[in-house]
Amino acid sequence: MEYIAGFQRIVFLALSVAAFGLQLWAFIDCLRYKDENYRAVDKQSKKFWVILLGVGLALALIALPPMGMRIIFLNLIALVAGIVYLTDVRPKIKAIDPRNRKQNRNHWR
Secondary structure, three states, X not given: XXXXXXXXXXXXXXXXXXXXXXXXXXXXXXXXXXXXXXXXXXXXOHHHHHHHHHHHHHHHHHOOOOOHHHOHHHHHHHHHHHHHHHHHHHHHHHHHOHHHHHHHHHHXX
């Protein structure tokens, strides 16, 4: 039984670190773009995403073991915000960002 508990701890640690990494990626990425880009794609403001993802990042940091098991529910809520940003908001902002247009044009030549 100790082997199973040890394996569960390792899996939980790996998932917690992955969630933290995703939150960190989303937070840093949202800082890269200007507020005009967020408004141009009809999404919430940059300030909204910075605050939401910043709180999510803090929760993900706190959720790392040994505290993690106590606040796993909050970490899951925060993880949803990061996933929504990376799968819905980021691709739309990246598509209209002038820095990416030059790279996209060269890619297709």
